[in-house]
Amino acid sequence: MLNSLRGIAARMIKIAVMILIIATFNFMLVHAAPGDPAAVIAGQSGASDEKLLAQVRAEYGLDQPLHVQLTDYLAKVASFDLGYSYRQRQPVSVLIGERLPATLLLTVTAFLLALGIGSLLGTLAGVRAGKWTDTVISIAALLFYAMPVFWLGLMLVLIFSVRLDWLPAFGFSTIGPTITGIDLVLDVATHMVLPVATLAAIYLAIYARLMRASIIEVEHQDYVKTARAKGLARGQVIRRHMLRNALLPVVTFAGVQAGALIGGSVVVETVFAWPGLGRLTFEAVMQRDYPVLLGVFLVMSVLVIAINLLTDLITRIIDPRLARAG
């Protein structure tokens, strides 16, 4: 008990240090990009003079030496203050708070769908390797994997919104009379169909391919052969002996991919005008809105760390030997 408590504490300290290192690294990276926010603000207003540039720089401390800016920033991070957006004139925490739920809704749904359906299809393809089911699934997966996200999104919009007029093409919910309760849920759900399908399709393909390979590999393991030799039914062998072990690499990979999923959502959020974090990040990059960018990076880092912890936990549940070992 004491041991595990100490373990948790050590882990927490490790995480805190890691976050500070990440924050420093992000800061240096962001400031290494050419172009400064004052010039962008001036550039988009079609007019500019020295006074405006000086005002903007002074207001955000951009006239300070870089190490002073870095120290200020780290001090703020340590006190959970993410700063203030140059462009939107709002606290970064508010901006992220507004956008994070939309992104999580989109990515978590897409992630679970992709993982669930992907593993299922992969298993199916794996156990029927070489048969026509496998061929169809493998080709479909390859196609989706190779497809540019934005293209797939636009095609879905063209088919389901423009031609068929079944589903809304843009936004998070219908703009208009305020709707509440179950109507709102349904409204958001219909708006989610196309972006979720787009985002899920790509990752579904990855998990399907991974699962298929994993299943085929497990199939040749000795314990599976033993199980078969014992005379167990094929379905039972798959469910009780193969799935658990085959799932391990998929889950590990999914944990690594979770961060990339948020990256992938940039494109989907852009195509579908989805008010999420991905778009906020993209706009912040274009505007050199450093505080927003750093805030998003930090929140994402924390999310990725959390997801890794969760993945650890899940792999230990799937394979108890790992828990005993570590």
Place this chain on the structure above:
Amino acid sequence: MNRRDFNKLMLMAGVVGTAGIPLGIRRAAGQTRGGTLDVIIQPEPPVLVAAINQQAPTLTVAGKIYQSLLKFDFDQTPKPGLAKSWEISEDGLTYTFHLYDNVTWHDGAPFTAADVVFTTTVLLAETHPRARGNFARCDSVTATDDHTVVFKLKEPFGPFLQCFEMSSCPIMPRHLYEGTDYRNNPHNATPIGTGPYKFKEWVRGSYIRLVRNDAYYKPGQPYLDEILYRVIPDAASRSVALENGTVDLTQWGDVEMFDVPRLKQLPHVEFTTKGYEFYAPLLWLEFNNRIKPMDDKRFRQAVMHAIDKDVLVRKVLFGLARPATGPVSKATKFYDPKVKTYDFNPAKATALLDQMGLKPDGDGKRVSLTYLVPPYGEVWMRFAEYIRQALSKVGIEIVIEAIDIAGWATRSGNWDFEITAPWLYQFGDPALGVSRTYVSSNIRKGVLFSNTAGYSNPEVDRLFAEAALAVDPAKRQELYSEVQRLLVEDVPVGWLVELDFPTMYDKRFHDLVVSAIGVNDDFDAAYYEG
């Protein structure tokens, strides 16, 4: 009497005796109340206060909320805005504006001359670079009574009336801003103006909703119930939104030029390029005049002869432009058509380059220059590719470098480029939007849209300075014609095209574009006829 005057008359008749007029006639006269206008806004503006931020999308939305003293007709003639009339003294030094006396702010407070004095002398001097320059020319600004403002200039300034266009001088409520930190004033989140539409809500990343101002000072106006600005970040999605009727209006660069020919054929869509005359964006190849061989005017002239502007207009810009002839756009006052023109003639170009002693090497290459492509959409890359192709035929190799907005702004402002291709607004008068690119006093490192090419000619400086101070339009025309002749001979930058922006809207909406600032105007006369 134009159609709008007729409509107004009909409306007054309607007010007097609606019952007597059959429904059909009333409908024909239009201007019934109601309707929501769905508009694209792209990119999402950072704030909606035009006095604090002058980015294009800010102005489009803020134009419905804030107003200035004057509006401008398509030919730049001033029309009443918040000022119902005005006089200019003989010597061109005193401008007296008489304001409408029934205007109120959206919070109910009366709008008075004191608001105008505060805005022009205190607030904009702090927050608005262009207005700061314009109103620094004033010796005094005084409110002689609640509805009269007098501007006394230090010396005459020809285009002074043009300084009272909405984006140049949005009038702000003194009672909410005086003595505050303007940039961080809490009212910036819920803007209060005098305009026909009031701010209702803003869901960041999704939409901005404006609603009718029932206390607007023009009787019966505005007609629309709501204006909804939707944020749609992807260009292809924006085209789809117009196509399927999700939005009723697209403007500026909302739709990529290659989509325009298709969309403007849609049966429910009306198309116009009017309403950008005040801005009259002019696009040029900017040569960094400090770098060889671009410091030689023969080289710059050769480039002008090597590019076929008609091909640019037809093939790259899908007809949404006209070939430019010089530094002043045809839509701008004092444009002179009688200047030297550079016909498309590669032979003349090579002759000029030979004359300079810029000999081709074994591969036919004379010089290699880098072209920094402004990051404003697909079309500008195609544009750069055409320039590369055209110039390669006369031995000028162009290396294309793509960059993002921030990088472009920084490098262009810091003279860290060889060739780039910006487009700048003219603001209705050469003294406001043209001279800044060519006068020596505006060579300021680090400042975007100054004289970044680094061109300097004392005679041009003198002519621009004199023309700005001249009062008599005939005298000004003479000076500006002379400066246009000089500049076109020197070609400090290679003028290519006057850009047209497409405005496409649902046919059921009327009177959306009625002035030289088009979609940025206040839409107080716009109406829906369903």
